[in-house]
Amino acid sequence: MSVKRDSFSVSITVGAYGSAFGAAAVAADFSVLQACLLSLLLFSGASQFAVVGVIAAGGTPLNAIATSTLLGTRNGLYGLRLAPLLKLRGWKRVVAAQITIDESIGVALAQKDEDQMRKGFWYTGFGVFVFWNLFTLAGALGAQAIGNPSAWGLDAAVPAAFLGLLWPRLSDRKSWVLAGFAILLALTLTPNVPAGIPIISCTALAIIIGWRK
Amino acid sequence: MSTFWIAVIGSSALAFAVKYIGASVPETFLSNPRILRINTLIPVALLTALVAVNTFADKTQLVLDNRALGMSAAVVLLIAKAPFPVVVLGAAITSALAYRYI
Numbered sequence: 001m002s003v004k005r006d007s008f009s010v011s012i013t014v015g016a017y018g019s020a021f022g023a024a025a026v027a028a029d030f031s032v033l034q035a036c037l038l039s040l041l042l043f044s045g046a047s048q049f050a051v052v053g054v055i056a057a058g059g060t061p062l063n064a065i066a067t068s069t070l071l072g073t074r075n076g077l078y079g080l081r082l083a084p085l086l087k088l089r090g091w092k093r094v095v096a097a098q099i100t101i102d103e104s105i106g107v108a109l110a111q112k113d114e115d116q117m118r119k120g121f122w123y124t125g126f127g128v129f130v131f132w133n134l135f136t137l138a139g140a141l142g143a144q145a146i147g148n149p150s151a152w153g154l155d156a157a158v159p160a161a162f163l164g165l166l167w168p169r170l171s172d173r174k175s176w177v178l179a180g181f182a183i184l185l186a187l188t189l190t191p192n193v194p195a196g197i198p199i200i201s202c203t204a205l206a207i208i209i210g211w212r213k
Numbered sequence: 214m215s216t217f218w219i220a221v222i223g224s225s226a227l228a229f230a231v232k233y234i235g236a237s238v239p240e241t242f243l244s245n246p247r248i249l250r251i252n253t254l255i256p257v258a259l260l261t262a263l264v265a266v267n268t269f270a271d272k273t274q275l276v277l278d279n280r281a282l283g284m285s286a287a288v289v290l291l292i293a294k295a296p297f298p299v300v301v302l303g304a305a306i307t308s309a310l311a312y313r314y315i
Contacts, residue, residue, distance in 0.1 A: 079235025156283025156308030
């Protein structure tokens, strides 16, 4: 398959999930404008859902920012890996940084030679950006039009989206063990500490379990 | 400034900072295997906690409601290897039906 076709099919399928994000954001009382700004400026699916999920659970803005940023650290590592290949300078580095996400890196790393890798990164990054933002707007407007989010199941769409993002990462025993402990810790803390804290506390579990080989 | 605006602007600014720093520092930095291992586990921990809290919590109370049924549908669909939009839609429809009829 050509790199253009790879990039396009990833862009349109992933972009379509943007509608789930737009709807989830509006269901959590974000405005349509705020939902769209998150997709334009934050532009990293899991982190965007985290902002919405933490606020929807009653967490503070600081908590939402911390959770979303921790989820976004992997984008920094992707950049580390791809920057030498892309030979970034000046404004090009700014644009490349913004579109450094799971999908642009994924398509780039699946290519055979360096030229194709560069193309894969740029095509997929731009493609996902365009479709993700268009679908966010559509989802946000749709959710705004339908009213009560529970009646349409939007309150379950948020955790389902998280589960969909989590599922492919449960690739070995270690991640399953971690997930089990994270459920226990988050739910044990929920009635005892302010909302939002149970989520971010689970970072400690990742450090403990990741410390040993 | 409202809760929502602080969350939107703060998280967006930091997300870009992380991406930009990654694209700017030398590659040898952060190549410690322990840091890489922890970095791949952090999303697992946070996403799992987000699933649990957004399914079973209402502010600081644990509850069992229509969302739990929606999530059971999501798990079944994921085990059946359904694509992401089908999973989200299946959870939403199941939850909406439970909300209406239970």
